[in-house]
Amino acid sequence: MESNAHRREFRTIALIGKYQSRDVAEALSTLADFLRERGHTVLIEQGTAGATGTAGYQVASLDEIGSRADLAIVLGGDGTMLNTARRIAGHEVPLLGVNQGRLGFMTDIPRGHMLEKVVDVLEGRYEEEGRLMLDAEVLRCGERVFRNAALNDVVLNKGDLGRMIEFQVRVDGEYLYNLRSDGLIVCTPTGSTAYALSANGPILHPSVPGIGMVPLCPHALSNRPITVGDGCVIEITLVRPHDARVHCDGQARFDVHGGDILHITRSQHRVILLHPPGYSYFHMLREKLHWSDAPKKH
Amino acid sequence: MESNAHRREFRTIALIGKYQSRDVAEALSTLADFLRERGHTVLIEQGTAGATGTAGYQVASLDEIGSRADLAIVLGGDGTMLNTARRIAGHEVPLLGVNQGRLGFMTDIPRGHMLEKVVDVLEGRYEEEGRLMLDAEVLRCGERVFRNAALNDVVLNKGDLGRMIEFQVRVDGEYLYNLRSDGLIVCTPTGSTAYALSANGPILHPSVPGIGMVPLCPHALSNRPITVGDGCVIEITLVRPHDARVHCDGQARFDVHGGDILHITRSQHRVILLHPPGYSYFHMLREKLHWSDAPKKH
């Protein structure tokens, strides 16, 4: 966690709700009214405004939010956070997540404590945490044909045919392996507790500057997940005649063909998460993974 | 890898052989003669001198080697490297490993190319790599009763009785979990390809500043390995009435009892490995793990 000695000022605050969900309408309107009363300029993300029917506030696209907002409060789950993060990545607008269902890994304010925790943050009682993102691009015959960002993971997996694919992986230009498998998950520490974990990947604490590479059903039984430094350039070349698919955070996808190269690097932008007092990464882990969390006496 | 712009000077060179092994006698004597002829001062580690019967050279303890040598050449396997590293850790004498059997993860000079590769290094053609080590200490009623270093791992495991143990883990003072298991491996990136890998831990590239925590047969099936930053303080408290054992690199061990606290931090010293030209970490991985290593055409 970084210190927040230079307290941020939150003049303009954007509210972003879960995609096409009416459920957040009430919380959204409560929050918007509350913020306006405290003198903040409130922006409602345009899709959210449409889905919830919230009126009386400025409506803004994610792009506008990126350039105008001092803070974006996300009402939803991790999926909404991921989408917001990927779309406004270039602006490093700090994000604050209010959970709308089960506790999320990133939306750490419980719905029932929304206003109280938001006040904490507005008054400077928060910790600020930078999370690394990945940039993914696909090169075909030397041309870039796809580009996107990911806060969780870039996944290459078998496409429609459902057959094992083969690809070659290089790290900083050095040959790592040819992998025959269902695919490969390249994840950030944030993503290490998402899809990668189901595929037997290791948990990376967000403070570790590493990128995880987790194979999906590898043909070679001795294959294992590997974590490389976050400054590495990862280059994955799909072997002909395989077809496959690239997914960014499970939200953007692109079809790739034999010979295509998937380039993955750390993004130059980070996602800034704000955590109100009481946040604990390990507590979240225990809750989500159902680890025993009762410290026994001894 | 770090640049070696400031080329080291190797005036005094120590030779260390595999523990109580006569097998290295010939290679050792070849190498000692060769180095003396080139004008270097040669030290033979005293146990090595005894086991091999090498005569005509200065004999030195590992402590003396630590304080006098500019370079230590290890003839043996990874076990010899680990022991040497742990014992001369405070001095940061660079280590060069000549393998005496199967390729080692750390002894990357094959026996058949010994002189040629040693010359490369002596003439400055090498890469220098720092590997993090761990400091382990056991606190009992506030007193330190054990202290040692580890280049691979500090392992807490069940002792004689062979029953599951329980312990509480804190990271930087924050509660992580109570774990009931056969034990816990706390490993460096170097150790991530050793015992931890057999226990389903993730591979950490040596450039990742992380420490792996890999449970041994955890009772909670949702438990998973986790990698934390290498600046963390890891504190493991054995729950009463369990007894257990602490191992450093599988070489030093100590019995612990309920209430004892095992403290693990990054050592302030690093192990300096020198790699002659042609070294590749990934190549070593493929060789040792029998991954497919033939880059296919595409």
Next chain:
Amino acid sequence: MESNAHRREFRTIALIGKYQSRDVAEALSTLADFLRERGHTVLIEQGTAGATGTAGYQVASLDEIGSRADLAIVLGGDGTMLNTARRIAGHEVPLLGVNQGRLGFMTDIPRGHMLEKVVDVLEGRYEEEGRLMLDAEVLRCGERVFRNAALNDVVLNKGDLGRMIEFQVRVDGEYLYNLRSDGLIVCTPTGSTAYALSANGPILHPSVPGIGMVPLCPHALSNRPITVGDGCVIEITLVRPHDARVHCDGQARFDVHGGDILHITRSQHRVILLHPPGYSYFHMLREKLHWSDAPKKH
């Protein structure tokens, strides 16, 4: 292994080559001539005849082979064996596999010893082994819309969208679980060394009358593969609104929708494999999985 006290008579022998492959032409023609000379009636599978250009022999469909042949010799790999087994399952024609590349799990005669091993079998020196197969059918609104057999596995996995699917599993009518995952592999002992093994499933020796159920990237980290008795009825209901795909041996596939029920039972037919002298299941395992196979002295 069952005894073969009642020695089979092999009057009519069918030859089946790898799909659309010319590579087997020479071996095929050598074998056909050899068998004709010994007085056997030789049938060439029609696709094989087309691909290899073999002339001068009776050409037969797989159906005809099923009803007419006393023995089918497959020249190819495990894929060819799987396809043949699935297609002539109802007839229990014994199969003998001649390998055309890397050693197969089922094609245990090496190419270089073809004639000699075939003679062994023709003269009664073989072991006969029955392998269980699965019957899969999909029920939609009470109607059967798909049916196929599998010697390796029936796989339900996420379809085009690439999102996690959810389904409910019942075994003999009893509720097992709702699983959110990338899918589920239901495998025979034969299939336990195929795809299921990459997904961390257990190896089942062919003599164990069990069916393995191996989840693909399960969301619940405590989920584990489970083996049930081979007399069980497995019923998998896809939860709405998920779409998914069913694969039999990775060769036949079918799209399923929310509400569809996938019914899996042991087939009433078995695949009969003939093994010439020297066959060892464990030897095959060691070879294919690169386990250490040198019995050490002790």
Next chain:
Amino acid sequence: MESNAHRREFRTIALIGKYQSRDVAEALSTLADFLRERGHTVLIEQGTAGATGTAGYQVASLDEIGSRADLAIVLGGDGTMLNTARRIAGHEVPLLGVNQGRLGFMTDIPRGHMLEKVVDVLEGRYEEEGRLMLDAEVLRCGERVFRNAALNDVVLNKGDLGRMIEFQVRVDGEYLYNLRSDGLIVCTPTGSTAYALSANGPILHPSVPGIGMVPLCPHALSNRPITVGDGCVIEITLVRPHDARVHCDGQARFDVHGGDILHITRSQHRVILLHPPGYSYFHMLREKLHWSDAPKKH
């Protein structure tokens, strides 16, 4: 489950409590009085009588219970069931488990429903299930030096020194592999949900006639658990100069040395478990493993 057409008669009923535990005193006395009133002859296991101070009933050793009782009711956890099963194995006295803490895999009557469920059983409303046991013996220079039974597992693991051991495994005389590892778990279906599960072994439904072999931290990363038929003879020879330890159900243990042979076969006796109405193996699994168990609507 087997039918219980030939209803058993339960004249003499033994009560066995958790080892050296006073906690079961009240339940024990309630149950003993209740059974005496219904006209049954009640035996109290002698250790249980001592620990709980229960008076006024016949006290019997486990051996006597084996030869005299028609039913043994165990008040404790799985550990008490395991110990009872191993000790009275030769007599096939049916066992009924009343749980005294967390739900057990084998003690399926919750404490709060004890009398009502016991009545169900006494009146013939139960299912009877046979569970296979293992016989383990150690041969040293041709002499048998240890013999015991196991309902869960026979474990060979590294002893005091804490170093990897090596052993050779044969199944029905056929060479399987030389394994270098922390050890090997050989488990029954009953034991597949115990220690073996923590070591990544597969769950075997109790109806599957198989024996699981699950390596502990195997050195060869491609090694996997394997299930063989329950009629197999498993022979494990410890390679010199390794020392190791054999455990039966984690309760009996024996030190073995290089050259010793551990022989494991299915016991000729089975454990007979009685389950009152409402018992479900899968329900137990979900409860113990925290799998999602809410059947979703669809």
